Amino acid sequence: MAENEILIGVVPVGNLGGQFLDEIMIGIKEVLQLTFSENHDKKTICCKPIPPRPAPIPASAYQSILGKYNIEPFFDIAIELKAKADAKLSYKGRSVTKVLVITNVPLFSYTNNCSVFGEAQTDGNSAVVSLHQIEKNAGAREIKERTIKECIHELGHTFGLRHCMDKKCVMSQSSDMYDVDSKSKYFCDGCRRMLRSIEFSKDYRTWKGF
Numbered sequence: 001m002a003e004n005e006i007l008i009g010v011v012p013v014g015n016l017g018g019q020f021l022d023e024i025m026i027g028i029k030e031v032l033q034l035t036f037s038e039n040h041d042k043k044t045i046c047c048k049p050i051p052p053r054p055a056p057i058p059a060s061a062y063q064s065i066l067g068k069y070n071i072e073p074f075f076d077i078a079i080e081l082k083a084k085a086d087a088k089l090s091y092k093g094r095s096v097t098k099v100l101v102i103t104n105v106p107l108f109s110y111t112n113n114c115s116v117f118g119e120a121q122t123d124g125n126s127a128v129v130s131l132h133q134i135e136k137n138a139g140a141r142e143i144k145e146r147t148i149k150e151c152i153h154e155l156g157h158t159f160g161l162r163h164c165m166d167k168k169c170v171m172s173q174s175s176d177m178y179d180v181d182s183k184s185k186y187f188c189d190g191c192r193r194m195l196r197s198i199e200f201s202k203d204y205r206t207w208k209g210f
């Protein structure tokens with residue numbers, strides 16, 4: 001059971017509404033469930049918060065010259081909370097597959113030397129998404145849709161996907177909110193196929209004991 005599970009551990013950092021977070025988690029689960037539903041060994045998707053309450057914004061992250069927050073300490077939170085959650089889940093044979101940090105402060109990436117909506121460790125375990133740009137001049141429904149798209153996009157990177165040329169695909173690169181609004185929250189056929197083969201090859205390696 002646990003081997004067939006993709007568990008997304010969500011970490012809210014800062015002041016985020018509980019109901020909003022629930023809606024985002026439902027949206028993420030729906031897209032991932034659809035993506036993996038045609039697999040011959042069907043995946044169970046679980047998306048849940050891993051700390052009992054939102055984590056505080058890391059004080060060391062604030063860059064006063066930029067007026068923004070360095071994204072790196074948010075990845076540190078992801079690593080720390082994944083280890084804690086895995087320790088609790090291990091007796092059930094479960095573990096957190098990917099950690100998704102969601103915050104509402106503006107983020108800056110020194111790796112890319114620019115402000116970012118989010119960032120992921122490609123083929124790693126963690127992704128960070130900020131609502132700061134997403135929330136600007138937007139209604140509740142728009143904010144929800146944009147957040148789900150950005151979360152799925154960054155999670156796609158953690159599964160090993162790169163940017164996609166298909167403008168409708170959730171993996172297409174967005175440089176502004178117009179781009180985000182133009183794309184869908186779903187993976188294109190090509191990305192979906194790639195995602196399934198990546199996941200399948202991981203299972204195969206596990207099964208073979210490599």
Ligand SMILES: [Zn+2]
Pocket residue numbers: 153157163173
């Ligand atoms: Zn990207």
Ligand SMILES: [Zn+2]
Pocket residue numbers: 164165166169170171172187188189190191192
């Ligand atoms: Zn694609």
